[in-house]
Amino acid sequence: MLRGLYVITDAGLQTPARLVPGVRQAIEGGAVLVQYRDKSNDPARREQQASELVELCNAQNAKLIINDDVALAAKVGAHGVHLGRDDLTIGRAREQLGKKALIGISCYNQWPLAQQAAEAGADYVAFGRFFVSQTKPDAVQATPALLTQARRELDIPVAAIGGITADNGAALIEAGADLLAVVRDVFAATDVRAAAQRYQALFASHEHSPCDAGQHGENRA
Numbered sequence: 001m002l003r004g005l006y007v008i009t010d011a012g013l014q015t016p017a018r019l020v021p022g023v024r025q026a027i028e029g030g031a032v033l034v035q036y037r038d039k040s041n042d043p044a045r046r047e048q049q050a051s052e053l054v055e056l057c058n059a060q061n062a063k064l065i066i067n068d069d070v071a072l073a074a075k076v077g078a079h080g081v082h083l084g085r086d087d088l089t090i091g092r093a094r095e096q097l098g099k100k101a102l103i104g105i106s107c108y109n110q111w112p113l114a115q116q117a118a119e120a121g122a123d124y125v126a127f128g129r130f131f132v133s134q135t136k137p138d139a140v141q142a143t144p145a146l147l148t149q150a151r152r153e154l155d156i157p158v159a160a161i162g163g164i165t166a167d168n169g170a171a172l173i174e175a176g177a178d179l180l181a182v183v184r185d186v187f188a189a190t191d192v193r194a195a196a197q198r199y200q201a202l203f204a205s206h207e208h209s210p211c212d213a214g215q216h217g218e219n220r221a
């Protein structure tokens with residue numbers, strides 16, 4: 001079952017030289033999923049960085065998801081891709097990446113998107129933003145009730161994103177989030193490993209949240 005801290009890289013917070021060391025520290029602190037999110041248009045650098053991150057994640061038993069770019073995910077052998085409303089469909093991504101690829105879908109604040117994504121074979125759905133996000137200030141606001149509904153009605157992990165910190169994240173886990181997707185609270189921290197460890201502790205203290213008693217079974221990741 002995919003559950004825990006999902007860290008997302010940010011070129012504004014991490015110089016190229018700090019990218020891999022920062023992600024390593026996050027994984028050492030307990031991150032289970034890493035997303036390479038880079039909105040620049042420098043294909044050679046993107047391929048180089050994504051390749052280094054795949055190697056790191058393979059060595060550290062974490063999984064690398066590429067944001068937006070299915071072709072890059074295929075090229076570097078990433079574990080999966082995260083798709084939003086401007087990206088390829090799940091079907092096209094699955095054709096290119098294969099059955100084992102992890103495909104995550106942004107559902108913003110819209111329950112029907114989550115239902116459609118689950119039916120189309122998504123491996124997780126993501127809702128948010130939940131709090132004000134400096135990383136993506138224009139993101140639409142979602143309500144924790146969506147997490148509860150998704151946790152109850154879908155058989156795939158549920159991610160929450162947007163302005164999450166180790167202090168405000170508990171409410172989202174209690175509402176039903178399996179994954180807390182975080183940029184700033186981890187990668188802007190002076191001690192990235194310690195910042196990630198706070199989430200590990202948070203998930204450990206919510207191992208038996210009431211939502212766990214739902215219908216989920218064998219096909220949760």
Ligand SMILES: Cc1ncc(COP(=O)(O)OP(=O)(O)O)c(N)n1
Pocket residue numbers: 006035037067068082083084085086104105106126127159161181
């Ligand atoms: C885990 C996770 N959830 C949501 C997003 C946002 O995706 P998208 O709406 O496509 O926006 P960009 O990240 O591409 O700006 C995400 N990346 N990861």
Ligand SMILES: Cc1ncsc1CCOP(=O)(O)O
Pocket residue numbers: 128129132133134135136139161162163164181182183184185
């Ligand atoms: C990509 C994205 N989508 C919604 S909010 C967000 C950014 C999350 O970053 P932070 O954890 O710094 O708010």
Ligand SMILES: [Mg+2]
Pocket residue numbers: 067068082083084085086087
């Ligand atoms: Mg996107």
